[in-house]
Amino acid sequence: MRSMKAVYTIWLRDVLRFMRERSRIVGTLAQPLLYLLIVGTGLSAAFRLPQAPEGFSYLQFMYPGILGMSVLFTSVFSGLSIVWDREFGFLKEVLVAPVPRWSVAVGKALGGSTVAMIQGAVLLLLAPLVGISLTFITILKVFLVLFIIAFSLTSLGITIASRMESMEGFQMIMNFLVMPLFFLSGALFPLKGVAPWMETLMKIDPLTYGVDALRNIIFANNDQGRLFVNFSLSLDLTVICLMALVFIFLGARAFNRQE
Amino acid sequence: MRDLVRKYKDFLAVKGVTFDVPEGEIFGFLGPNGAGKSTTIQILATLLKPTEGTAVVNGFDIRNEPDKVRQSIGLVFQDPSLDERLTARENLYFHAMLYNVETTIMKKRMAEVLEMVELADRQKDQVKTFSGGMRRRLEIARGLVHYPKVLFLDEPTVGLDPQTRKRIWEYIHYLRDKEGLTIFLTTHYMDEAENCQRIAVIDHGEIVALDTPENLKSVIGGDVIKISTDNNEEVLPVIKNRLQVKAEKQGDYIAIQVEKGEIFIPRLAVELKGRINSMVIKKPSLDDVFLHLTGREIREEGVNAVDRMRVYSKRKH
């Protein structure tokens, strides 16, 4: 009960802080638009899908990938923001309170997920623009998957942040972790038809299964879209749930370490 | 607290510190930067584990009952720890939530502590608009929200202007008197340590003396009175023989060593009726005590430079 109150408190603080930063809100709302319009339209002009079916655009193919991408960036970043909490001392105040450490990690992970989901919601509103129609049930399912992905990736961010001294390592993490996770996830190009070594790497990337889950759900009634789904929905969900469990476990453990 | 030892890797930051603080006392930890004051506080607040030894805070063992210790103490850190993007009130609210203060009591208590530190009218403003002194006061208020029995203050007045420092000492005394708190604080300002009921002087992780400020100062050998008279040569033997005190010539003055200057002066005035031209009484300061105990002075200059750097490095981001 008490732990739940602590989780809620940490979550509420993150959300309140988010609401208070105008620039972050604007960024959160504008970013998906940019991704979709600039990246999406730009790339669709340059690329042709292999075995592209009639009436199915690259933009439509990429839409679930853009969803995954915005959740990826936002949640890893939210998790890393714990470095600032530490820098500005607020973390100390939380860590000396009589609440279990894991509740702080979980609260933080939920806070980051919430922000990522707000961004996801904006993108879902844009779906008709790229010619994808979604039913209410589909949207609920998409939200569920987005939440699992966001929760795992915020936890991943928290785990990394616990080993970081300052935000100076941020660029390294973007270059060597976040970008590879994104490029190998099948968000931009389909898994089928790439070199075998690349295919192996893509199958190791847990985000591949997140993006695949989104395609599974969004293209449930779209035969052309289904061509680009690689795994069954149950496999996808199993992998991302496992990922969530592993990362939150690591994140909570990172918090528990007392110097 | 018993035989507390804390190592950072191979470095002994606190070397076997032992003391007791009775309920309702204002207890000061006085020592230069790097003496191990913050480390000791962090151990007592269960933020760090002792390498050896243990301590009991408010009846709870810091090793076995950390959550009970945490619930029963308030802590004001040396470095700022407020959430600047939140309002004063929100900072208190989140604290109350984390310490499980009942919702019905919470409102009343938050108003009470805000009133006490004179921030009630600013409670809806974001902390980033607050001055250093206001932040410090808010941190003290926050440490009180959950009705702690013991309040730890780590260098509560560092980097503040004299008026604010004085205000903070007034709060500290008020809290002891009105809320019956036990207060444990650290400082490296000698003059401030005099506000404590008892002081432990700590240097290089060891307690070198522990007593009331008066007793510590009496170690030095009491006060020094300097007088100049119409004829110092004549007067000096009079003082030595008739008043039975140590005295010597120092330039144009006679320096007299006595235990309590204010009691000695009337006697002196009667004895040397009309012959004294001027008189100065010098009370020993804790600076003198520290010098006496360690052979070094707490170098205020150096210390302040470090403080400024710390404040600066916290702000520059």
Ligand SMILES: Nc1ncnc2c1ncn2[C@@H]1O[C@H](COP(=O)(O)OP(=O)(O)O)[C@@H](O)[C@H]1O
């Ligand atoms: N995290 C740490 N790692 C290594 N040494 C430390 C650490 N924290 C403090 N110290 C060292 O321990 C000693 C005591 O520090 P501290 O308790 O902060 O002193 P004070 O608060 O009295 O200024 C100092 O010499 C300091 O350099």
Ligand SMILES: [Mg+2]
């Ligand atoms: Mg200190």
